[in-house]
Amino acid sequence: xxxxxxxxxxxxxxxxxxxxxxxxxxxxxxxxxxxxxxxxxxxxxxxxxxxxxxxxxxxxxxxxxxxxxxxxxxxxxxxxxxxxxxxxxxxxxxxxxxxxxxxxxxxxxxx
Amino acid sequence: xxxxxxxxxxxxxxxxxxxxxxxxxxxxxxxxxxxxxxxxxxxxxxxxxxxxxxxxxxxxxxxxxxxxxxxxxxxxxxxxxxxxxxxxxxxxxxxxxxxxxxxxxxxxxxx
Numbered sequence: 159x160x161x162x163x164x165x166x167x168x169x170x171x172x173x174x175x176x177x178x179x180x181x182x183x184x185x186x187x188x189x190x191x192x193x194x195x196x197x198x199x200x201x202x203x204x205x206x207x208x209x210x211x212x213x214x215x216x217x218x219x220x221x222x223x224x225x226x227x228x229x230x231x232x233x234x235x236x237x238x239x240x241x242x243x244x245x246x247x248x249x250x251x252x253x254x255x256x257x258x259x260x261x262x263x264x265x266x267x268x269x
Numbered sequence: 270x271x272x273x274x275x276x277x278x279x280x281x282x283x284x285x286x287x288x289x290x291x292x293x294x295x296x297x298x299x300x301x302x303x304x305x306x307x308x309x310x311x312x313x314x315x316x317x318x319x320x321x322x323x324x325x326x327x328x329x330x331x332x333x334x335x336x337x338x339x340x341x342x343x344x345x346x347x348x349x350x351x352x353x354x355x356x357x358x359x360x361x362x363x364x365x366x367x368x369x370x371x372x373x374x375x376x377x378x379x380x
Contacts, residue, residue: 201371259313
């Protein structure tokens with residue numbers, strides 16, 4: 159699986175959009191980009207995934223650059239409950255479908 | 270609906286004692302199953318995964334073992350706990366879709 163690089167932490171004002179970047183410059187053609195988040199003392203929660211095209215669901219939007227070397231997770235209207243560690247993972251659908259988590263980005267939403 | 274159960278929620282064990290953590294999944298068949306550990310203030314580490322009954326893959330050498338006696342049951346064990354085994358243990362399952370679901374976790378303290 160390709161290595162991903164994320165900023166250690168970010169702050170966002172409540173009600174504003176939170177834009178979380180992720181670099182995956184060595185991503186291969188069959189690797190998807192996944193985003194999960196972990197709120198303190200809970201298990202990680204799936205947010206969204208994508209391969210080439212931008213994706214949107216009820217939680218967030220995922221913007222993937224044309225060369226697929228980076229992506230941005232967008233939380234359109236961040237709330238205090240969005241404060242969490244956000245993980246970007248590049249992974250193919252190989253044997254075991256393993257998810258390997260890095261350090262992630264600590265997002266602090268402030269009022 | 271798909272659900273995942275883990276127990277116990279918290280556990281305090283002396284060094285050298287055995288360990289058995291159980292995870293069961295409902296609402297899906299033949300899922301991939303995973304055990305993760307998160308030490309205090311650290312990231313998620315994948316310990317074991319299983320693609321079927323009796324099939325266990327270990328990601329890191331350690332003092333722990335895993336077993337899958339039934340399709341939707343995954344057990345994490347140790348014969349003798351070490352202080353370094355303390356942490357937050359998470360079970361997860363992957364129902365052959367893109368999303369991986371995590372259980373509520375077991376917080377283990379070894380004294």
